[in-house]
């Protein structure tokens with residue numbers, strides 16, 4: 001067994017006897033219950049369980065899947081949790097808005113008709129709170145892009161999908177729309193407390209390939225005292241997590257006005273060795289790891305070539321992004337990322 005395979009195996013072993021602090025999770029995936037995905041809730045949950053994830057939201061379109069009804073098989077790890085939730089899925093009459101509702105106790109009503117998409121989004125937040133949960137605004141740059149001015153007025157929306165691994169989602173922008181990172185910086189600059197989530201939004205587990213909508217490509221690492229639905233949700237609402245499309249961190253300290261981090265190169269190599277992960281194809285750039293610290297307006301205030309860096313916030317907020325660029329055997333370049341949540345210096 002080569003070194004990477006051994007490391008990957010070790011990282012998938014249960015952490016019994018230890019109070020693990022970082023939990024790997026996916027907040028967005030589909031099942032046969034929606035009619036256009038190919039696997040049952042049991043098969044989907046088992047896939048994540050068997051690949052070392054710690055938590056999963058079975059976020060079905062307007063259907064609440066009670067975790068108690070989903071039976072896993074074989075030896076079940078005690079550090080795997082199904083967080084109850086759904087994907088609130090508005091159609092054209094509801095502004096085509098999709099939200100993950102997580103840590104809810106029941107189905108959240110979704111059919112609120114209003115031409116003003118901010119009103120529909122606020123209704124989703126309010127109704128999710130009544131069901132005991134919290135929200136993530138999903139894939140803002142998809143069939144009908146959600147704009148900065150539509151999101152900004154929504155109260156108590158604290159998370160959005162910065163990276164959604166569905167091949168049809170335009171995380172990095174289009175000819176007609178800014179990227180999700182530009183959207184994030186615009187909303188942070190307007191004073192929103194908003195954290196960026198990375199998710200799979202997978203529908204297919206029977207046919208595999210880069211262009212297929214498979215799992216294993218976008219996830220969050222949550223720093224939580226314990227693995228429970230309440231604790232994971234609260235940690236995410238504090239911004240105590242980072243989002244990944246392949247890069248894993250060794251250390252992450254979000255201080256009161258600084259961010260310090262280092263990359264875990266072994267765990268990153270392990271993730272990149274995954275047969276499910278392809279990375280973002282890019283045309284140019286140097287091979288290696290770059291850490292960027294980003295402030296209001298998307299201004300890159302510090303760039304470090306390497307795997308360890310620290311930066312102080314001089315303006316209202318600061319966040320960090322790690323880019324790991326790899327050259328494949330055919331000469332093509334691929335990028336993988338980790339994004340930290342911002343620290344705020346303006347008291348928000």
Ligand SMILES: [Zn+2]
Nearest residue numbers: 087098138139
């Ligand atoms: Zn959706």
Ligand SMILES: [Zn+2]
Nearest residue numbers: 028030087201
């Ligand atoms: Zn979805």
